[in-house]
Amino acid sequence: MFRFFSTLLAFLILLPFIGLSIYTTPSELWQALTNTEVLEALKNSFVGATYATLMAAIFAIPIGYALARDVLRPRKVWLALLNIPAMVPHSVGGVVVLLTFSPKYSPIGRYLAEHGFYITGTMLGIVLAMWIVSVPYFINASYDAFKSVPHGLEKAAMSMGASPLMAFLTITLPLGFRGLITGAIQTWARAVSEFGAVVMVSYYPKTAPVMVYELFNNFGLKKSVPVAVITMTISGLVFIVLRLWGGKDA
């Protein structure tokens, strides 16, 4: 019974993706793959998502740890606040990035611009837009990962002479590693697929979702499918590799 419903559900989820793949031809795929504009968009998506994930890790690992160890209190309020970007429409995330980092609207933006950092129309803008909508996934995963490591193990490590940092690095981090990989995968996948926030902040340089949207808008569905299939395939491959690297539970 469980197997039947699981298979049915998996089939229903995968059906549109299979349909997407048969809606295009190898020559159309090859044409898209050799188009420099498409390659540039793919590169922007994957590189941008990787930077956004790394940036998310820098924030999410200490925040997740602090939440798991009750250093940030009240925990529920903090978790609710930090999850706001995942709950609001993503175009709102784009507005937030613009209002916070654009030299036109904020002193932070003006300060960054004075030092040569611009948000609109740059890769930095893409990364920030991706980061703001995906970082909650990493924070939640990091919190769950560290919560699953008994605090007693850290205390035991410290009672044996490890400093708090070394107890974290030698005990908590390795034991929470799989959970963090899960968080990284979710964050990366969310960042790659981001459209709303990215298009608000930085239409150019184009990312893959923006390119799919533009092709659809200008030339119809047929033209957008090859780029969609390539994006989907590469994302799927990266997803599988990361899962295998992170172990069976990642």
Added chain:
Amino acid sequence: MLEVKNISAIFGKFSLRNISFSLKDGKHLAIVGPTGAGKTSLMEIIAGVRKHQEGKIILDGQDITHLPPHKRNISMLYQHLSLFPHYTVRGNIAYPLRWRKEKGMSIHDVARNLGIEHLLDRHIHELSGGEKQRVALARALVTRPKILMLDEPLSAIDIVTKEQVIATIKHIQDTYQLSTILITHSPEEAYTLADYIAIIKKGKLVRYDTKDSLWKNPEDIWFAKMIGIKNIIPIDIWRKMYPLNISSEFTHVGIHPASLQYDVNGPIIGYVQEIVQYPHHKEIIVQIDSGVSLIWQTNSHETIYKGEQISLSISPKNIYPLKEEKA
């Protein structure tokens, strides 16, 4: 010698208040008290993993109050052992040596001493409960600590493993010439493994004594319960069977179940209510008055039946007068 002087600490709504005691080299202390009394907190303060507001900890004349845990020469074994699941047995035992290499023992020596040398390359999840206990003990001993602190080491293990672990702890006490501080709920464990017993109640040290004097003079009902005196009988009921000349401030008598003896002419007469068989002894519940029973612990092979009337006797020196519990 370990000297704990006027330790006070506040943790939220709970506090430890003005705790002082000393423990001579090679002597063993059991800290007993109800759940939440502050036993583990006190142990963590001594180990240096928990901060306190007032008081000093002195080991061999050196003030170690502000030293980090690894410079105190004290090892601590937590109740749940806290073995690191991502390391092998060898990795676990070697872990403390990473931070204090100067005085460590060889991993093989300590593993051989505890009979776990053949397990060194195993993972923690491959070990039995008793093996895990010995690995945790090896890890605590590898740095040659002056004091080994054990937080309820026998609380979550089966009877057979418990006997093995008690034997291992006694072996450690004899072999390594260290002092042990044991936290336990069990009066039997305290009596078996310690020379001194400290009783903590609501964050205060209310009694510190040798186990024998505490055993023979529990003073009031609360202490009697704490040290495992199972029979606490109102004095008027006791006097109906057994004449006793004691001061009026005592309201009850305390009797260890093992102090009672089967005696056909004994003055304590009652009916057998229940017989509970344990591996090495049995406990017989005897009703001596309406609603009042006592427990008799015996190894006797005498055949006793439920409902039967029996007579017991006791030496007067094994009857402990008890006052009402102090607030």
